[in-house]
Amino acid sequence: MNKWEAYNALKEDELINSHLPETRLMTEENLMELLTKYGAVILKPAAGSAGRGIITISSEGNERLMVQVKLTKKVVTRDDLFSYLTREILKGFAQYIDSGEVNKILSETYIVQHRIPLMEIDHRPFDIRVMVQRKSETPWKVTGKLAKLANYGFVITNVNLGATILPVETTVQRSSLQNLSLQSLLSELDQVALRAVERLQYNYPGIRVIGFDMCFDTQGKVWIIEANNSPHDNIFLQLEDKTMYETMQSYK
Ligand SMILES: Nc1ncnc2c1ncn2[C@@H]1O[C@H](COP(=O)(O)OP(=O)(O)O)[C@@H](O)[C@H]1O
Ligand SMILES: [Mg+2]
Known part of the structure; x- marks a missing residue:
């Protein structure tokens, strides 16, 4: 999924556009x-x-x-x-x-x-992978989320550059967003992802899975960084809890 084309598809939805850099x-x-x-x-x-x-x-x-x-x-x-x-x-x-x-x-x-000022823990920025999947003709579902904490000295959070994979809940709680409600932060993440995937489906009708890179900025606002149409689900195996990974397999 070309980043420029995906951006242009997503920004057609005004609400989603307000979450796009x-x-x-x-x-x-x-x-x-x-x-x-x-x-x-x-x-x-x-x-x-x-x-x-x-x-x-x-x-x-x-x-x-x-x-x-x-x-x-x-x-x-x-x-x-x-x-x-x-x-x-x-x-x-x-x-x-x-x-x-x-x-x-x-x-x-x-x-x-x-460039969004990403939330950080110990000067390491993090973003969030949000997996959204559907079976044919069933509604889209968020099947998993994890945090990617940038490797030391890096400002980008890619796993192949040494990012640390962590559960979203504890990561958000440890960050300086801790005074905002965890539940409302996470549910906004889901709502934005689910609305965005509907818009992508309109332009790319065959899709069954999207792995969004999303983030919170230092004010707690949700942003969509990119949409991956063939995301690796094996990064979810790095979490101690394998439930999300198993859910993802059940969608194949
Ligand atoms: N607009 C942005 N603001 C802040 N950080 C960003 C932004 N875009 C990308 N990044 C960081 O760079 C990483 C890689 O960018 P991404 O758009 O996901 O490209 P790639 O396809 O190379 O993963 C993201 O996971 C995030 O950490
Ligand atoms: Mg990415």
């Missing part, structure tokens, strides 16, 4: 506009997965920006940002590509998105 195709103009508007953005390959090619950028003040790829951080000026990113994204090939083509290539392959 604003996303645009990656051009210099879009990048600078979103950076000015939000102070922090994330770049992703539209057809990427497993955190590959993800670059985060945040304002450091005084026209300086922090660019992070995995554990590597670099401070660049606003003026240098786009050419730095072009080199980073296109790696050694940039010199062989006509500068007029660069914008087009980037906009076909990368998206730029408002």
Whole structure:
């Protein structure tokens, strides 16, 4: 499921749109506009997965920006940002590509998105995998949820980059959201996921399973980060309680 296409499908539902980080195709103009508007953005390959090619950028003040790829951080000026990113994204090939083509290539392959300030535990951000499944003609159901706590030093929470898998309930309780009601936070997560999957089904009629990456921001608001149409359910085996994993198998 291409991230740009899924975003455009989801944002057709106005309520869901209010839970989507604003996303645009990656051009210099879009990048600078979103950076000015939000102070922090994330770049992703539209057809990427497993955190590959993800670059985060945040304002450091005084026209300086922090660019992070995995554990590597670099401070660049606003003026240098786009050419730095072009080199980073296109790696050694940039010199062989006509500068007029660069914008087009980037906009076909990368998206730029408002970077949500994720909830953290001990300075490690986390997001939440929400599995939504249906059998043919039965209503959609949330069959499992787990938290992915970013590996030390990382700002992205992909499992292959060393994230720790934890139960959602204890993770939310340990975070600074602890003064909000756990039940209402979790039920909002389910409601948003169930409404979003209906919208996806409209554009992708054959789907039976979606693994959403969702998160709470530091205010407790729910966001949808991405929709995976072939999510790995084996990460649920890392939880001590295997009930959710077993439920997921019963949908196959
Ligand atoms: N808009 C965002 N704001 C904050 N963190 C994000 C955002 N988008 C992605 N991330 C982080 O990066 C991770 C990977 O991004 P995702 O869109 O899920 O791509 P992938 O297909 O590579 O998993 C997410 O699990 C989350 O930790
Ligand atoms: Mg993901």
